[in-house]
Amino acid sequence: MKYSFLVCVFGFAIISACNNPKNGNRNAETTDSTATIKKELTGNFYKRLEGTIAGKKVVMHLQRVDDDDVSGTYYDDGSWLNVSADTLIGQDSIILTAYSFYESYFNRNSKSPLLKLKWNGNGFDGVWESGDKTKKYPVALTEKYPEGSYPFVAGMYKDSVKAFADRAKSPVAEISFEYLESKNSDENGKWLDSELKKIFGLAQVERSTGFKNIAATYFSDYKTDVAEQQKNGRGNEFEAWMNYTNNSQQSVNYNDNGYVVIDFLADAYTGGAHGNYSSTMFCLDVQNKKQLVLNDIIKIDSNTLSGILERNLRKEYNIKAQEALTTVLFDDFIKPNKNFYFNANGLAFMYNPYEVASYAQGQIVIFIPYSDVKHYLVPAFAKRMGIK
Template sequence: MRFFSGAAVALAVGLILSGCYSDTQPAATTKAVPPGASGVVRADLPRLPYRIYQNILRREPELGETVWTGAYRIYQGTLPGSPDTITLHLFQERASGFATTGLYASCHRADGHPYELVGRASADSLLLWGDVGQEDARARAEAGPRWRLLCQGRTLVGTHNGQPIRLREAFPLNSLAFAAPGFSDSIIAFPGITKSPVARISLQALLPKQRTVQPWPFESPSPDLTLSINIMRDLRARNGALPNHPAPELSQIWDEQRTSYQKTYFEKVQAKPGNMLLAALSPEDFPYYEFQQHQITYVLWNQAPLLSLGFYTYRYEGGAHGGYGTDVATYDTRTGQRLRFADIFRPGTEAQLSQLLEKAVRRALHITGQSLEERLNVETLPVTHNVYLTSGGAVFVYAPYEIASYGDGEISLFISQADLQPLLIPSTAGLLSRTLSTQ
């Protein structure tokens, strides 16, 4: 994986995406900044097959709390030689200072099968790897650049697999627009020491823009408001809060998260009395104390009455590599309520789901002529409840190590609506049909 300095990433993203995201440029504000430090930071991120993270290798001269705004856009067009319309969901994480910057993209045809793409920005282009119809995540990541795109106002112009392509920004009927506020901060392990280890933490959220004014007392909340509340609840649940707890404002979630993270970081780093002295004398011996925690929310599906989001978390607390994973969720936009596993599938259907998932994983990872345990960490495929819906079916997401090696990354398995139909609760089957009819 290739990494870039913070200044290089900021310049590249600014040059490439300023035309596409001019209305959501970050209005960064920095609070009181503690003493800075310079030098090389050990930033050991995993090789992610679904997306590329451009992490900062050089510590910025200013450390402190920063607020920024990301951008989410939808583009539509046709692939060269194909009459099918494709929809590209492109999310640009933005930040100033030390925080990570990345592109998150997924693409699908009208059949509702999503494919996550790998992406990065360079000085004069936007590059995406992968293709619509390519299920193997590693194959998509290793296939080389397939999409080369330039922003021209509200249009992406370039080539797909060497053939001309033009994608126009779109706002499909019954889709939602989002604001993308974000926060980041640094925590100095030993204040007063010039080259003290520093932990980095960030939080990026998505909030529906079509928020409705709070109803009068005794009236039911509007679907838009309920949706925002439930997204905030799920975001807060990433940090251990119960799903039914009251949903606070995003700034409160950030304050709670940062306070808890700082407490945990100090407990781990300052546990040994001699660490502070050693850090002052030999800062190069403390790379493993450069902790990180980054959380980001991005769109997986956005076509009413279904909205599916991914809540991604990356953590590094020393060692060879960090840990990461994506919790996914689907919401009924008519009510704003989240659809959980028990709201989607009939009771007692896990055995059938396991069989469908085994076929899907064999197809995705090209497992033929051998048992699952020869390739994976399991004899039979467990049914994860980490699942989201599209108009065409359901996607089951497995974290690293859950069924395969760390090198295999996250594994997402798609099962079509046709195969799932006998296993779906009737109301959920109706939602999928409604989504298809609105396209």
Template sequence: MKRALLLLLLAGGLLPACHNSNQEKDQHDTASAVVPLLSTPYYYTQLKGAVGGRQITMELLKTAPNLFRGYYYYDSTGLPISIWGSQDADQVKIYEDNGNREEERFFGGALSDDGIFKGVWHGDSTSHHFELHTDLRKAQQLQVYYDADSVKLLPSFPNSPLGIASNSILWPDSATDSTLAAFIRKAITGDIKMNDPRQFVKRAIDSFVTSYRIAAKDADSSDIVDGQSASWNWTTESDMKVVYNSWPLLVIEKYAYDFTGGAHGNSGAFYQTLDLAKRKVVTPDEFFKPGYKEVLSPLLDKAFRKKFHIDEDESLDQNLLVKTIAPNNNFIVTGKGIAFSYVPYEIGPYALGQVTLFIPFTELKSVLK
């Protein structure tokens, strides 16, 4: 049931982000488009500026109440760095999800309705002032929808365990060209006929609530009275993020976490690279020449060793469930390189988490089409 729920959420809010204008690069000028970052409940925007003298691009989303998520990258490298954060009064902290517990790296500052994020970046035992400005000139503009619900296991029991579900999705802006909007909706929902974001965001939540109520029929009420009910506190949450957005490429992350009892929950992030000009989903087989897997595996092994500080003389299967890392279809393309991402248990143990490995284009010349 856990895996089925996770896949359902990934296949599949409730306020729209903001009114944006159409993106088609050569048809509309969006230089003046600004997302009000304080007053808009949920949104996606793209910010640009410099940190420590290096230009960055931030794909920032507010996907739930007081919750920020997204990615940023240094323009010179194109390596996507996952970010998350929250707001306390008028101050926002956006942390890098880098897995380094020794030192936090984060953007601390204030958002404005002028589309500006200004403050101080902390990391690497130093700090840098930054000022990021909205820049949607080359970006496909999107809306964010969010919704949540909860249900008691035993409605008549005051301290009943809960099933809690939340869902946040992306949606093409209302002014987007109709054929492009249909393509993006199909990529997001998997259903060419789905054109109601509120219905779609609610569908996964309703499915979870129904599953919880069905499972509740097997619950032992005596265990709940005795306080042995932690495993019935089910949770499911899903959201979508923008990883990269520069015409014609739009990369979307679909993430889901699902706990339905047991030792731990299941989670995973799945990626789609969309070519908006050609109206197609980019796959590795279309992107690389035949025989690319044999070339990419050593490069992925190298990227893993670098990311996790593994010596060359140490075999990878001492840390992973595989001897070498093969490319999969969980595929990201940016302006500077590509990445493959592996959900827990795919190549490594659960404790390792999801592993995303980036390879710059400079190392891929022999296999690029």
């Protein structure tokens, strides 16, 4: 589901496939049966993959739920690229489109690169192909969970209700929760699972019960909205807008060194010209059982950080030195927010639609290499991340 509503302009391809046996690693199920491969690649999964794309070292996080819903991210020597696909054919092959926030901003009509991957039992082999098909590079990815990383199970809960129960063709309200669940049952795994549940607003209840309760409230509110429209005599006028959606998704952006970064994406449509969406980033320090705040990563005053943000915004969004930031943003300045996240190469700040720019601009993400804030990094964080 991740960002699928943002990438509908991208073309998706399909590939013929065959079956390969899987030999799992120390944190995955170990078996040689073809049946297990079919179950893993055709069912729900989360995979942490590392290897090379075009000779560059990368780490990819890929998850699948609900048959053909595949999404994830990967990074090499910089910020993240998103990957998404809407079709899987066979048991061991997949084609993903790869795109960044910046490319989506500048090249809305361009064709994105493709990752043509085939499962080999321990990971994926394949080819990276440019959107214009003029360049191709090898891809080699292996599923790995080194010390300080954590395995997950991905799952989906969804439900719907009709606006008019007696109509065969009625507007509907749909709700879905794409969730992650810790595979480990040790102390770290239990804490991590508790934090994942909290992100959805679930406390002591099981996920299925909590999701069902949230859905019941959502459907009740939907029925009230429909009744109000009918009462005001606007039912027919607004019926085309009565197909409400409410979707949320947890996905992994980083999973190393005792840290897990979760992107919680929520998108909803409740009538009108378009829906809305937002991402909230949760940086979890599993080793110390806490959610990180910015001061756990860098000690820096707001004005200095704003200057660093502006410099990287200009570079990433191609804003010339003599141009005002209002060529992209609402205002001619950018301030840090609390919606930050990180990988092995740097720190990023996520600004959702309407926060600093219009809906049409999409999410604004500013990536700051650690080299730009080296003197401000908290020593304990830099040590764990191996930043010298």
